[in-house]
Amino acid sequence: MLGGNPMSKKRKGFTLVELLVVIVIIGIL
Structure with missing residues (x-):
């Protein structure tokens, strides 16, 4: 979770x- 892509974070x-x-x-x- 930490250090993940901001884009993938928004997709979640x-x-x-x-x-x-x-x-x-x-x-x-």
């Missing part, structure tokens, strides 16, 4: 890291 939709960031932002709000 979102990574666990991005999902974690969203959860943290929602938790702050």
Whole structure:
């Protein structure tokens, strides 16, 4: 997962890291 192609990352939709960031932002709000 880490160090992967940004394009393949976008094709997946979102990574666990991005999902974690969203959860943290929602938790702050």
